[in-house]
Amino acid sequence: MTQADWTRFVKGIAFVFLALPMCGCSSYVTRIVSYSLQRMTEPIQPPAHRVLSPILPNTNLAVLWVGHAAMLIQIHDKVFMTDPSFTKTIGLIVRRAVEPGLDPSSLSSVDYTLISHLHFDHFSYGSLDLLPKNGKLLIPSGGAAYTPELGFAETRELKPWEVLEENGVRITAVPVQHFGGRYGFDIQWNAGRGYTGWVVEYKGKTVFVAGDTGYHPEYFKEIGRRFSVDVAIVPIAPVGTRESGSRVHVSPKEAVQILEDVNAKIMIPMHHRTFFQGVETAPTFAQDLLKRILEEKKIHARVKILDIGEQWIE
Amino acid sequence: MIIVLAPTARSQTQEASLSDRVFTWLQFQAIPSITILSSTSATQTGFEWEATPLLYSFGMTRLVSPWKSFIVEPPARFTGSIEFVVSGQILTEKVGNSYFGGSAQLLGHIPLIERGEHLGLTVGIGSYSFSQSTPFFKVVGISTLFGFLHFNLKQSASPKLWVGSIEFRFF
Numbered sequence: 027m028t029q030a031d032w033t034r035f036v037k038g039i040a041f042v043f044l045a046l047p048m049c050g051c052s053s054y055v056t057r058i059v060s061y062s063l064q065r066m067t068e069p070i071q072p073p074a075h076r077v078l079s080p081i082l083p084n085t086n087l088a089v090l091w092v093g094h095a096a097m098l099i100q101i102h103d104k105v106f107m108t109d110p111s112f113t114k115t116i117g118l119i120v121r122r123a124v125e126p127g128l129d130p131s132s133l134s135s136v137d138y139t140l141i142s143h144l145h146f147d148h149f150s151y152g153s154l155d156l157l158p159k160n161g162k163l164l165i166p167s168g169g170a171a172y173t174p175e176l177g178f179a180e181t182r183e184l185k186p187w188e189v190l191e192e193n194g195v196r197i198t199a200v201p202v203q204h205f206g207g208r209y210g211f212d213i214q215w216n217a218g219r220g221y222t223g224w225v226v227e228y229k230g231k232t233v234f235v236a237g238d239t240g241y242h243p244e245y246f247k248e249i250g251r252r253f254s255v256d257v258a259i260v261p262i263a264p265v266g267t268r269e270s271g272s273r274v275h276v277s278p279k280e281a282v283q284i285l286e287d288v289n290a291k292i293m294i295p296m297h298h299r300t301f302f303q304g305v306e307t308a309p310t311f312a313q314d315l316l317k318r319i320l321e322e323k324k325i326h327a328r329v330k331i332l333d334i335g336e337q338w339i340e
Numbered sequence: 341m342i343i344v345l346a347p348t349a350r351s352q353t354q355e356a357s358l359s360d361r362v363f364t365w366l367q368f369q370a371i372p373s374i375t376i377l378s379s380t381s382a383t384q385t386g387f388e389w390e391a392t393p394l395l396y397s398f399g400m401t402r403l404v405s406p407w408k409s410f411i412v413e414p415p416a417r418f419t420g421s422i423e424f425v426v427s428g429q430i431l432t433e434k435v436g437n438s439y440f441g442g443s444a445q446l447l448g449h450i451p452l453i454e455r456g457e458h459l460g461l462t463v464g465i466g467s468y469s470f471s472q473s474t475p476f477f478k479v480v481g482i483s484t485l486f487g488f489l490h491f492n493l494k495q496s497a498s499p500k501l502w503v504g505s506i507e508f509r510f511f
Contacts, residue, residue: 118458118485151455170403174419174455181401209414209486211510215364217356 059119065302066121070114073127075335080128081105081135087231087340089257091332092128094300095148095238097259098337101228104195105161107139108224108235108259109148111300112156117146121302123309127335130156137161138197142237143221144172144208147301151176164190164197168219172208186222196227200249202239204274225253231340234258234288238297240273241280246287256340258290261297263312264305278316285328293329294338365411368510373490375429377470378502386431386441388505397421399451412511418456418487423447425466436471443468445479459484462492468503475501483509 073093080090080098090098095109112126135158141149143166154163154176163178167185182190184199191197202223206216224235234255249255262278271277276284278295285293298312306312313331320326330338356364372387395408399419408416417423429441445466453459464479481492490507 113454151457155455170401171413172415173401173403174399174415175401181403183403209488211368212364212413214356215361217360 061302061305063119065123068121068123068302070122071124073125073335074333075337076127076129077335077337078129078132080132080337082339085339086229087233087256088337089233089259089294089332090128090337091294091296091334093122093124093126093334095142095261095297096126096128096153097235097294097296098128098133099226099233099235099259101226101231101233104137104228105133105135106226106233107133107136107157109142109237110139110153110157111147111150112153113150116150116301120147122300123302124300124334127333133158135160138195138226139163139178140197140224140226140235141165141169142202142223142235143204144169144206144216145238146208148238149208162190164199164224166199166220166222168206168216171216172220184222194228198225198227198253199223200225200234201242201245202237203242203245204238204240223249225249225255227253232256234290236260236276236284238274239276241271241276241283243283243287246284250288253288255288255290256292258285258288258293259296260284260293262295262316263298265312265315266305278312279319281316282319282323282325282329285325291328295329295331300334361411365511371508371510373427373505373507375431376504377431377435378504380500382433384431384433384435386429388427388429388443388507390425390427390507390509393424393426395421395423399455410511414487414510415455415457417449417509418451418460418483420451420456421449423449436473438471441468441470443477445477447479449483456483457486460487462490466494468494468496468501473499475499477501477503481505 082088085100088100092098094111096111097108099106112130114122138161159177160179163181165173165183167183170183186199186201189198200223204221205213206220207213223237226233232253232255238261260281262281264275265277271280299309320329332338372389375386375388377384392410392412395412397406397416400416425445427443431439443466445464447462447464450461452461460483462481466477466479467474475496477494477496479492479494481490483490488508490509492505494503
């Protein structure tokens with residue numbers, strides 16, 4: 027081959043290498059990746075809080091925002107972790123902007139680890155490896171094909187409305203509106219499954235974890251009819267530059283509507299500020315928008331906006 | 341492909357039909373890998389399409405069968421597996437009297453970082469068929485980018501041949 031042939035060949039490979047991974051991505055994903063690449067050298071900020079002993083000896087209900095969708099929930103003597111995320115990147119490229127608000131080595135035991143869906147920011151193999159393995163890992167129906175043997179005492183798949191009940195703990199997988207797959211190309215492959223919300227009940231306390239979801243009034247009203255929710259943990263981003271949500275992500279306004287639909291006493295927002303997402307004009311865009319809505323609706327008392335690492339105790 | 345991949349919210353009950361799933365698999369199987377064949381006399385390039393008649397995964401949860409045939413979700417491969425792969429090749433120039441080749445390979449995939457999703461090692465053996473010749477190859481390579489991208493190097497002692505491949509493995 028001549029030098030010109032080699033040049034053409036190398037250019038062709040470079041094109042395929044770059045184009046193939048991106049062709050399965052929406053403009054939203056492309057924007058997140060490019061924004062994150064621009065911030066490769068920016069330092070990761072420390073969290074506003076870091077609780078050294080997150081498991082409390084005597085508490086009815088406590089919720090600690092670890093960052094993004096990772097919440098440490100304690101109901102009396104049981105500990106639940108949702109969508110753990112401790113790694114510096116998600117999906118190889120998207121960088122963390124703020125360090126996790128919890129050191130996983132400070133956890134001696136997690137009874138149940140709940141995975142809402144299979145996307146990198148919610149189902150992080152590296153983060154799951156850092157958790158204690160004495161408890162159970164619960165994944166949505168259709169998730170097993172994406173689940174390595176991680177060493178948990180048991181791994182269970184739950185279908186929408188399926189219940190796991192044992193030792194006084196009742197965990198229900200509840201329907202939400204999102205999309206399946208993990209890698210982009212498998213959205214169609216795993217369509218209609220692989221995502222869920224969770225309702226956790228123990229000793230008279232009920233926590234609803236929405237995972238990642240678009241607004242679906244029938245689902246949320248049904249959850250409100252079936253459960254008496256004390257705390258609803260609901261995403262508020264990504265919302266982009268607009269104020270309305272999308273089919274797969276709720277806006278702060280829709281998050282507040284979910285609070286009303288499930289009739290929760292308290293809402294704790296999540297899924298914002300943690301990674302360099304670049305879809306909002308500022309990292310606090312969704313949170314500021316939420317604050318404005320709370321002022322308009324005069325429902326400040328029902329929404330606890332936590333900082334990363336902050337623990338809310340009932 | 342982009343239309344198929346556009347994120348679509350579905351209710352929990354609207355699962356993909358078998359035909360949707362098979363069509364998705366076929367689309368991605370059609371994407372070729374790139375092969376560079378180097379002998380003492382010439383260097384050639386070509387395209388290669390792989391399929392997996394059988395794979396045994398030892399890295400996945402026990403909720404799923406460790407045995408896979410043709411349809412292999414990426415984690416089943418990159419979390420640790422032994423894979424029997426067959427491939428067909430089209431070369432840009434003739435080897436002997438044919439543009440076409442084929443191979444059968446037995447590969448072991450060993451996870452290195454993030455259960456193999458970020459980085460994995462591949463080792464194995466294989467036999468290629470070019471024209472009248474069926475050389476025996478040793479295979480070594482790495483995989484990255486969620487197991488999609490494999491860089492493999494295959495070497496045959498007799499006849500002296502090198503095959504380098506950039507493989508795109510989706511299923």
